[in-house]
Structures are given as C-alpha cells and as structure tokens.
Amino acid sequence: MSDPIRIGILGASGYTGAELVRLLAGHPDAQIRVLTANQQAGQPMHAVYPHLRSMDLPDLVTWEEADWSALDVAFCALPHGTSQAIVAQMPAGLKVVDLSADFRLRDVDTYAAWYGKAHQAPERQRDAVYGLTELNRTAIGHAGLVACPGCYPTAALLALSPLLDAGTVEPGDLIIDAKSGVTGAGRKVTQGLLFAEVGEGIHPYGVGKHRHAPEMEQELSLAAGADVRVNFTPHLIPMNRGELVTCHVRLAGDATAGDVRRVLGERYDAEPFVRVLPEGATPATRNVRGSNMAEIGVFPDRLPGRAVVVAAIDNLAKGSSGQAIQNMNVMLALHETRGLELQPMFP
Ligand SMILES: NC(=O)C1=CN([C@@H]2O[C@H](COP(=O)(O)OP(=O)(O)OC[C@H]3O[C@@H](n4cnc5c(N)ncnc54)[C@H](OP(=O)(O)O)[C@@H]3O)[C@@H](O)[C@H]2O)C=CC1
Numbered sequence: 001m002s003d004p005i006r007i008g009i010l011g012a013s014g015y016t017g018a019e020l021v022r023l024l025a026g027h028p029d030a031q032i033r034v035l036t037a038n039q040q041a042g043q044p045m046h047a048v049y050p051h052l053r054s055m056d057l058p059d060l061v062t063w064e065e066a067d068w069s070a071l072d073v074a075f076c077a078l079p080h081g082t083s084q085a086i087v088a089q090m091p092a093g094l095k096v097v098d099l100s101a102d103f104r105l106r107d108v109d110t111y112a113a114w115y116g117k118a119h120q121a122p123e124r125q126r127d128a129v130y131g132l133t134e135l136n137r138t139a140i141g142h143a144g145l146v147a148c149p150g151c152y153p154t155a156a157l158l159a160l161s162p163l164l165d166a167g168t169v170e171p172g173d174l175i176i177d178a179k180s181g182v183t184g185a186g187r188k189v190t191q192g193l194l195f196a197e198v199g200e201g202i203h204p205y206g207v208g209k210h211r212h213a214p215e216m217e218q219e220l221s222l223a224a225g226a227d228v229r230v231n232f233t234p235h236l237i238p239m240n241r242g243e244l245v246t247c248h249v250r251l252a253g254d255a256t257a258g259d260v261r262r263v264l265g266e267r268y269d270a271e272p273f274v275r276v277l278p279e280g281a282t283p284a285t286r287n288v289r290g291s292n293m294a295e296i297g298v299f300p301d302r303l304p305g306r307a308v309v310v311a312a313i314d315n316l317a318k319g320s321s322g323q324a325i326q327n328m329n330v331m332l333a334l335h336e337t338r339g340l341e342l343q344p345m346f347p
C-alpha cells in the first residue's frame with residue numbers, strides 16, 4: 001500500500017472546510033493531519049460540527065501552529081483576502097488548493113480594482129493555475145497552486161466556455177441570471193443571512209457589480225479569443241445548498257439550440273462530473289445535491305436566434321470543496337473521481 005496523502009485544511013471550521021472533511025472521509029488515499037480555524041481554534045472538530053463526531057480528526061489549531069512539513073497538500077478554505085499572505089509563507093513544494101478568490105484573477109491590477117486592496121502575493125499569483133478542472137486539466141496537472149473558481153463562475157463557465165470556444169454563441173450578448181443557497185455566503189454570522197431575512201423570499205444582490213463578473217469575463221475571453229463582457233445577476237434563495245445559473249445567449253449565424261446541446265454534449269461526453277441533459281429534461285439543484293455533479297440543460301428561446309442554457313451545481317461540492325478535491329486528484333495524478341463517487345442526495 002502506498003503512503004497516504006497528508007492533508008491540511010485551513011479554515012476547517014467553515015462550511016467548505018467541513019465539506020472537505022466530509023468528502024475526504026470517502027477518499028481512500030487521504031489522511032487529514034491538520035485542521036485550522038481562527039476564533040474556533042482550540043476545539044475538537046466535532047464540537048464545531050457534531051455531524052463529524054464519528055471521524056477521528058485532529059483538533060482545530062490556528063494556521064500559525066500548523067506544521068507544513070507534515071503535509072503533502074494544503075486546502076485553503078479561508079475568506080478571500082486571507083489566503084494570499086498565508087500561502088506566501090508556505091514552502092514551495094507544498095501543493096496548495098485555494099478555494100478563495102485570492103489567486104483567481106490573473107492580473108493583480110484587476111484584483112486590486114475589484115477587491116479593494118493590493119495583491120499580497122503577486123509572485124505566487126504568477127504561478128497560480130485557474131482550477132476549473134474540465135477546462136484546464138493539463139495545466140492543473142502541473143500546478144503547485146490551484147485557484148478554484150467561485151461557485152457562480154464554475155456553473156457559468158461550464159455552460160458557456162465550450163460554446164464561445166466553438167463559436168456557437170455571440171460573445172457580446174451573454175446574460176447570466178443566477179440563484180444560490182445561503183451556504184454560499186459562508187458560516188460567519190451576518191444579519192442578512194438570518195432565517196427571517198432569507199426565508200420566504202428571494203432577492204438579487206451585487207447587481208451589475210458582483211466580483212464574479214470579472215472572473216467569468218477573464219475565462220470567457222480566453223475561450224472566445226476576444227474581449228467578453230457579461231450581464232451577471234446573482235440572487236439569494238431560501239435553501240441551504242445549491243446553485244442554478246440560467247444563461248440567455250444569442251446564437252451565432254444560423255446555429256440552433258440543438259447545435260448548442262450537441263457542442264456541450266460532445267465537449268463533456270467523457271467527463272465524469274458533467275452531464276448534458278437530453279432535449280426537454282430540466283436541470284435541478286435537487287439532482288446534484290451533495291455530489292460533485294454539474295447538470296446542464298439547453299432550451300430554445302421563443303425569441304428568434306436565441307437559446308437558454310441552464311446549469312445546476314451544489315455550491316459546496318462542485319462549486320467549491322468537491323472541485324477542490326477533483327483538482328487535488330489531478331495535481332497528484334490520482335484517478336480524478338477518487339473520493340467523489342457519492343451520488344446526489346434526494347430529496
Ligand atoms: N461557501 C461556498 O459555497 C463557497 C465558498 N468559496 C470560498 O471558500 C472560502 C471559504 O468559504 P466558507 O467555508 O463558505 O467560509 P466560512 O466563513 O464558512 O469559513 C471561513 C473559515 O476561515 C476561518 N477564518 C476566518 N478568518 C480567518 C483569519 N483571519 N485567519 C485564519 N482563518 C480565518 C474561519 O475560522 P473561524 O470559524 O474560527 O472563524 C473558518 O474556518 C471563501 O474564500 C469563499 O469565498 C468558494 C466557493 C463556494
């Protein structure tokens with residue numbers, strides 16, 4: 001038997017950290033050696049997450065107490081703006097999978113413009129690889145630092161990048177209407193995330209200025225080979241997990257919705273975690289909940305020359321922790337589905 005992969009999770013007391021622990025419990029090669037927290041450091045993990053009580057886990061420590069030399073891989077599930085300075089202090093040989101936005105934007109000036117402060121580790125940024133596995137697998141396989149996409153960009157890019165790459169849709173008319181469950185905002189206590197503020201209602205936020213727009217534009221521009229701008233509107237909906245992204249596109253030339261489905265179907269035919277649905281089938285968050293699966297459906301629009309592409313993911317799985325493990329598997333040349341073979345939870 002080969003040596004286990006020694007894993008540290010920074011930010012283990014957050015939602016994505018806890019999901020990493022849950023998923024890694026089913027990874028045959030993984031051994032969790034270090035779990036960090038900030039305010040909750042010093043506690044056993046099961047005191048923070050009783051559902052993990054049956055797992056034999058190290059107690060939560062601060063990241064300063066972590067021994068990097070005892071690790072092969074560090075997952076950073078920290079608030080954005082926090083990972084940069086910590087990653088800058090990690091030894092070069094340690095594989096890092098960052099779930100935050102800290103290394104996603106390739107241009108540090110764009111980062112500063114959207115995140116309101118200068119990048120703290122520009123030298124690490126240069127080597128960071130954008131971690132949407134299906135679209136960047138080869139580079140991820142050679143990376144020391146992978147920046148996992150945001151949850152909305154994950155779904156939107158899976159739906160749109162192959163279409164721009166193939167020239168099936170027009171790059172100048174992309175409308176992305178998205179809905180997310182509240183775990184997307186993390187576990188920190190926030191008034192706007194109280195049950196009474198979120199339950200029995202739905203509202204948009206960050207309209208016209210959400211920081212995931214430049215991230216989508218960066219990757220869509222690469223796919224299109226031209227400068228792409230998007231209209232992106234996220235909404236908060238009263239559910240825990242799940243995200244649905246509805247993309248309204250203008251078809252290029254005489255392309256049809258059937259062409260869109262065919263391009264996506266061919267692109268993802270061999271992908272274990274993306275399923276393109278047959279005509280008439282509707283993606284739903286309940287069909288992917290708790291799993292690393294992304295589901296994509298294509299519909300004709302009543303407006304001529306247009307189509308609707310819908311993608312559903314679980315924000316805590318394919319939208320963050322599941323995709324992070326998928327990337328680790330690629331970085332370490334393991335089979336990509338290791339630890340991620342869980343079927344969705346239904347209902
Ligand atoms: N939630 C989601 O669906 C998604 C999240 N992401 C990104 O993943 C990252 C983690 O998100 P999420 O798990 O939701 O966040 P949470 O707010 O739930 O968790 C944050 C974690 O970071 C720790 N932490 C907070 N501040 C510091 C600090 N200054 N130094 C060290 N540790 C700190 C917290 O510790 P303590 O509990 O002790 O305060 C906690 O463990 C974020 O960057 C987020 O944007 C990406 C895609 C989807």
Ligand SMILES: CC(=O)N[C@@H](CCC(=O)OP(=O)(O)O)C(=O)O
Binds near residue numbers: 100101180181185186
């Ligand atoms: C519902 C909700 O609040 N969602 C978060 C996005 C979650 C995510 O992907 O976050 P990062 O880019 O921070 O990693 C938001 O809109 O800020």
